[in-house]
Amino acid sequence: MREDSTPRRRLAWAAGVVVALGAIAAVWMAIPPRLDEAKTPGFSGTAEAGLVAKGRYVAQLGDCVACHTAPGGPEMAGGRALETPFGTIYSTNITPDPQQGIGGWSYAAFDRAMRQGVAADGHRLYPAMPYPSYAKMSDDDMAALWAYLRQGVPAVAQANKPLGMHFPFDQRWGLAYWDAVFADKTPFVPNPQKDAIWNRGAYLVQGLGHCGACHTPRGIGFQELAMSDMGSKGALFLSGAQVEHWNAVELRDLWTVPDTVEMLKTGQNRFATASGSMTDVILHSTQHVSDPDLVAIATYLKSLPSATPEAALPAPVAASAAASATETPVAAYTSRGGLGYMQFCTDCHRPDGGGVKGVFPALAGNPTVAAKDPATLIHITLTGWKTASTGAHPRVYTMPAFARLSDAEIAEILSYVRTSWGQGAGAVDAAAVADARKSLDPKIDKTPFETPRLARLLDAPNAAQLVRGMRLNAETHILLPKNVGNDLNCTSCHLNAGTVADGSPYVGVSAFFPSYAPRAGKVITMEDRINGCFRRSMNGKPLPPDSDDMKAMVAYFDWMKGTTKKEDKVPGRGVGKVDPKIVPNVANGEKVYGAQCAVCHGQSGEGLKDAAGRTVYPPLWGDRSFNIGAGMARTYTAAAFVKRNMPIGFHEKFPLGQGGLSDQDAVDVAEYFTHQDRPDFPDKVKDWPKDPKPKDARY
Template sequence: MKTTLKLLVAACIAMPFTAHADDSLVQRGAYLARAGDCIACHTAPRGKPFAGGLQMMTPMGAIYTTNITPDADTGIGRYSEEDFTRAVREGVAKDGHNLYPAMPYPSYAKINNDDMHALYAYFMQGVSPVKQANREPDIKWPMSMRWPLKLWNIAFLDKDVYHDKAGKDVAWNRGAYLIQGLGHCGSCHTPRGIAFQEKGVDESSRAYLTGGVLDNWFASNLTGEHNVGLGRWSEADIAAFLKTGANAHATAFGAMTSVINNSTQGLTNADIIAMSRYLESLPAQGGNGAPAYSYDPKATKVSLARPAAHDSGARVYSAFCMHCHGVDGRGFAPMLAPLAGNPNVLEKDASSLINVTLNGTDDLVVGGVPAPYPMPHYSSVLSDQQIADVLTFIRGAWNNNSQRVSVDDVAKLRKETQAPR
């Protein structure tokens, strides 16, 4: 009898979430986890959902995402709701060690208590447990020490949950909550300081959502800036992009492809409209300092039908790019992205253009159907000089008037993205 009692007590200790949440709460948590795109980071290629192991590059070295399934030994199965909330909002694991801010807990700190409760119910009862040990970071000592992260949190972590802004309607506040919190858009689209901190966490900062470099991509400016931001996009354009990954202005690539595939396409129309309304309200910040873009087909002063032998960029464009993106640079949106006036083409930082040309991008899969014309990779077809030439041509054509791309920049990014990891 005593042995049986001890076993029951041990079982209860190992299973902190003893109360069975109703299905509606678990389903709500599943929706919130989708809004937070948790699966994208916590699932390795060909790995099991939420079991971790995805490599993420930081300035200090590689880290690997953790197992957040309810497995009691290798996952979060022994986490109480208080443990879970502390990890998500403050970046502190159950055993007290600090998580790296690659985990967007500065954004998740804004998640309200009701949503946190639903998320906990989902991860404890709606996710299948997977026994998979976590992998230690590839960061050398002394940079591997975790205690400085406690000081980082003191300096940069705002623990306040999101509070509705006075004078703003329900939709705007809902959009702000999703963009700033669960959606953690700022973790990619806001530039970071010397301590890897986001330079702004909401619209009160002039730096917020003005774009940033992360893992060899440049995450776009999401403010109302005319050239490189969303200044020429309508609320409907933003909504279409969040739902499908493409519109008349641009197509998703890099990490944003995963966001569309795993997160935003599955959100309700009401939430998509709310997010679009919030983004549409942001004033212009950042930018390339150039005059407001307007399309001019005459600005391309070469014949793409028969480019001169000395014009390498035009020749490469004619051979490899023109059939999809058009002689006029306007593409065939939304299936094939325009290059004329594309915010990513006008951006001063050409990282994304170089990366997508070298390495292509993963398929957009909307409603279970892959996009018909994904961007192929040209790393094995074009030399560094050819890629620099064609991107320089594109950035100078159709009144884009953007800076040249150097062969050194292409070579550097090729090395960083194609070195074995």
């Protein structure tokens, strides 16, 4: 599905139109037509409630609110700024206010504006208003929409903002010539050779849905090259387009009917998740469309033959079928892009590119990944992403902007993604990222903590050992099953293989060892500290200190040390602190857990597994979780971690969108999950032999 908003795509159209108008305006002059209101029948009286309700549905089909409601402003009162390179167009007030809105218009004036792009006072509308598509509306739908806008929308006396276009692009009269040359206002005509479902879908896609405004390529005058699937250029209709570093993907024969219905209804399906401002389209429009109409739309789109058919799509995976799980590509550990992906992307998109169903999109089979042009992939990486809030998936998940990474780093990671799951898609060039960055001017995270780059492991003389050490952190319970007694990995607590600020990073840590540990009551080594995690957090057995795996883990820690000295202070070290004077509210903690944590860690703290039974997110209590001797079993330690690192995908903080709960909520939810049943720690009696025991210790 398209990644950009209807207003954004229309703006590119309008920007192109005004370029053409600039040339026309230099030669032509015209007198705009005016409406003789005296000869135009009005639309008087009170419409039936059913007609108003139908009009509301028509407005949702047309997504009128997308352009005609400013962010935070009253519905349909206009004022949304539509930026173009030649100035700003502001959407207009279409509430029934008689002075500022359309309350003084006749039905005929409204019908003409919708179908011909001419307002009641005769001025021409910029084709950011998709009147060539709305020209296909039936008379019944137009009348219903009019009834809704007159009687179903509150009148708002908000003045329309003046046009902010620069000369000569502010000269609307030239639009008459654009209309004469380019505007196809052919009414919708049902195809007698197709059934009612197909024709309903064709009507909605070509008309009210105005899908071609984004998904159809444009010509020299920036007009849609085809307004339907008929005619000599019909094969171009919905064949995909690009604007402003976004790809509006080809919709012709893209997915199965159920897959398309699921996307439009919920904002995601097994192949992709809507992103960018397409989320607004789904929020305000398609999630409200009836199931029969969604099936009709999907049936019509599926029927359109593609000149570039996608590779055969995989069959839906049954809930009980886990045998077809994919594996992590070998290049994940042998290439800079692979290591970059493993560092920054796997928490959400998973090592195998499978994503997390209902939460984070899969990359395997995703049309954005496989697109010939990687523009959308680059755009999302630089500027971030949000899911649509729908009835099926009300919670919004985010991907932060990765503009902090260099153009080369982004190109390497995206090239790895496309090589691994792009069905033959080409590599991404750093120059393309640089061009997009220049145009998009993305916001760059500037926190002082500099995330170490795992890609640089390959530059070290002991690269193989370091990569092994990194993998032992990321895949601990898989690679060391004899030493790990639960479903946790080191990265369950040390995010992104220990590279995230306030996520218990490994940066500089080995410089501080050997050091005195109050819990042990003695000076311990780096190996002792690692084995403490194996015994407590992973409820397992220690690694032999002289084993190759222990040496690999220590080597990885030493590489993370960099130039840090024992007397240095490392910004972002540890997990921070939470005021221990905060009194926990367990009842609120249970509510917070249900709202913020259960989707990843399970309603009963059991964690989340994929179709193959592999752990995606670890359990927080029960036999497969950490034992009572772990630091995370303490309320205020857990609360500090949660405050800064959980949940992920919650907002736009680099690199995981992590953290965001209040101190109170963090303490409450920490108290709730730390005091659930979990394994015992037999050696607990030996802890804190010399120093005071923390008040939140579980024993």
